[in-house]
Amino acid sequence: MTLPEGVERREFDGVTGLATRGAPVSDEATADGWRHWDPHRSKLGAMLDRGMDTGLDGSEAVLYLGAAAGTTVSHVADVAGPVYAVEFAPRPMRDLLSVATDRDRLFPLLADARKPATYAHVVEPVDVVIQDVATRGQGRVAVENRQFLADDGRLLLAVKARSEDVTRAPEAVFDAVLADLEDAYEVLATERLDPLHDDHLAVVARPT
Amino acid sequence: MDDGWFVGPAGDDPAEAAARIREGRADAPADWPRLAVEAGFADSTADYYDQLHEASVAAARAGVHERERADDQQLKHAVRAMDDCIRTRTELAERLAEWGGSVEDDAGTGVEYARRLADREPDDPVEAQLTGLAARVVALDDQAESLRGFIERATPEVAPNLAALAGPVLAARLVSLAGGLDSMAKLPSGTVQVLGAEDALFAHLQGGAPSPKHGIIYTHEYVRGTAREDRGSAARALAGKLTIAARIDHYSGDLRPELEAELTDRIDRIREREDA
Numbered sequence: 001m002t003l004p005e006g007v008e009r010r011e012f013d014g015v016t017g018l019a020t021r022g023a024p025v026s027d028e029a030t031a032d033g034w035r036h037w038d039p040h041r042s043k044l045g046a047m048l049d050r051g052m053d054t055g056l057d058g059s060e061a062v063l064y065l066g067a068a069a070g071t072t073v074s075h076v077a078d079v080a081g082p083v084y085a086v087e088f089a090p091r092p093m094r095d096l097l098s099v100a101t102d103r104d105r106l107f108p109l110l111a112d113a114r115k116p117a118t119y120a121h122v123v124e125p126v127d128v129v130i131q132d133v134a135t136r137g138q139g140r141v142a143v144e145n146r147q148f149l150a151d152d153g154r155l156l157l158a159v160k161a162r163s164e165d166v167t168r169a170p171e172a173v174f175d176a177v178l179a180d181l182e183d184a185y186e187v188l189a190t191e192r193l194d195p196l197h198d199d200h201l202a203v204v205a206r207p208t
Numbered sequence: 209m210d211d212g213w214f215v216g217p218a219g220d221d222p223a224e225a226a227a228r229i230r231e232g233r234a235d236a237p238a239d240w241p242r243l244a245v246e247a248g249f250a251d252s253t254a255d256y257y258d259q260l261h262e263a264s265v266a267a268a269r270a271g272v273h274e275r276e277r278a279d280d281q282q283l284k285h286a287v288r289a290m291d292d293c294i295r296t297r298t299e300l301a302e303r304l305a306e307w308g309g310s311v312e313d314d315a316g317t318g319v320e321y322a323r324r325l326a327d328r329e330p331d332d333p334v335e336a337q338l339t340g341l342a343a344r345v346v347a348l349d350d351q352a353e354s355l356r357g358f359i360e361r362a363t364p365e366v367a368p369n370l371a372a373l374a375g376p377v378l379a380a381r382l383v384s385l386a387g388g389l390d391s392m393a394k395l396p397s398g399t400v401q402v403l404g405a406e407d408a409l410f411a412h413l414q415g416g417a418p419s420p421k422h423g424i425i426y427t428h429e430y431v432r433g434t435a436r437e438d439r440g441s442a443a444r445a446l447a448g449k450l451t452i453a454a455r456i457d458h459y460s461g462d463l464r465p466e467l468e469a470e471l472t473d474r475i476d477r478i479r480e481r482e483d484a
């Protein structure tokens with residue numbers, strides 16, 4: 001499988017890992033202007049590292065739901081076109097703002113991913129929706145944000161079982177989320193991200 | 209409304225644009241970059257993105273400030289409610305112990321006794337009143353615990369450095385006494401040192417009484433656990449770092465672990481004096 005344009009495997013302190021080129025963020029490893037994309041800290045990084053076919057080739061317009069402090073978003077913004085980064089919690093948004101200050105095509109939006117109408121007046125139709133939200137109803141969030149995705153676009157989703165229901169078996173939670181997705185998507189691939197990310201399922205889907 | 213964020217009366221005002229990003233809505237996305245260029249808002253797609261970047265960063269920053277300001281007020285209410293619950297619980301538990309002691313020999317005291325009583329099936333009208341009162345004590349105790357849990361989760365979000373240095377509950381008390389995180393960030397360290405000791409401070413200012421060495425920060429291990437003659441120094445050192453922590457939390461918000469290390473160092477040196 002091919003990595004998106006702008007993502008390469010580079011060596012950091014003797015260890016080879018994914019990397020992008022851009023302004024450094026916090027305390028990550030860097031070498032020759034390349035920033036290590038740590039798969040332990042990024043679910044999308046783990047998906048690419050495992051060789052999942054994400055359909056990413058670089059330069060796409062991206063809507064990122066659940067941007068958090070911007071660790072993954074920063075790498076996406078290094079390689080992609082315009083990136084709209086939605087995050088609801090003020091605290092991680094502060095970190096995301098410092099990431100956005102160094103990236104002029106990264107647009108932070110303090111908004112709730114469950115309420116697309118509150119950012120649809122800013123976000124243009126995109127080629128990729130990346131979703132990593134730690135709330136209940138992760139499948140429904142993806143369905144409600146289908147409207148932003150071009151018909152030949154891709155949904156890259158990291159489902160966190162514990163956010164849906166800590167008491168149910170992760171497999172049962174994943175099945176329920178995948179069933180919700182069927183309203184608007186065709187699932188192309190799934191993969192568990194354990195042990196890098198416990199009880200997480202990575203999903204690649206395309207809109208129907 | 210189906211307009212893009214760039215549609216508005218004062219097109220060139222960055223504050224207006226940020227406000228429209230925060231408050232605007234649309235039923236569906238559209239090709240906003242193209243529409244903005246067509247509407248004359250931007251000269252080119254690149255110009256549009258530059259303007260959107262500036263406006264979206266400003267909007268997110270303003271939103272963060274507003275939300276966090278609101279959160280520190282929630283903290284203030286929570287810590288005051290927790291203290292009310294504890295005070296009322298203690299008062300009722302004393303009444304219960306006194307009353308209970310008059311009707312049974314093995315009556316206990318405090319919340320423990322209330323918990324025991326509350327589970328009991330009352331046999332007569334007096335016992336019915338006792339178990340009823342006991343149930344109130346238990347409920348107040350549970351509510352106080354629940355509020356404490358809320359404070360312990362919420363404070364590190366609102367004031368990460370202050371919570372790391374003072375512990376979440378003391379941090380919330382300081383924010384509450386100061387009237388909010390923004391007010392606390394503007395206080396001099398000497399005032400933070402005596403927050404909660406207002407009575408003693410005014411007695412001192414009106415003459416006679418000695419100046420208070422510490423207020424609520426007395427509950428911190430670094431003050432309470434230091435020998436009496438060095439407590440003033442420990443309180444001053446702690447208050448100094450807490451003041452810096454509150455300012456970082458209010459104005460920047462990133463966690464600075466080195467603050468904690470510096471404070472531990474300073475307290476260790478103060479405590480060495482007593483061993484010497």
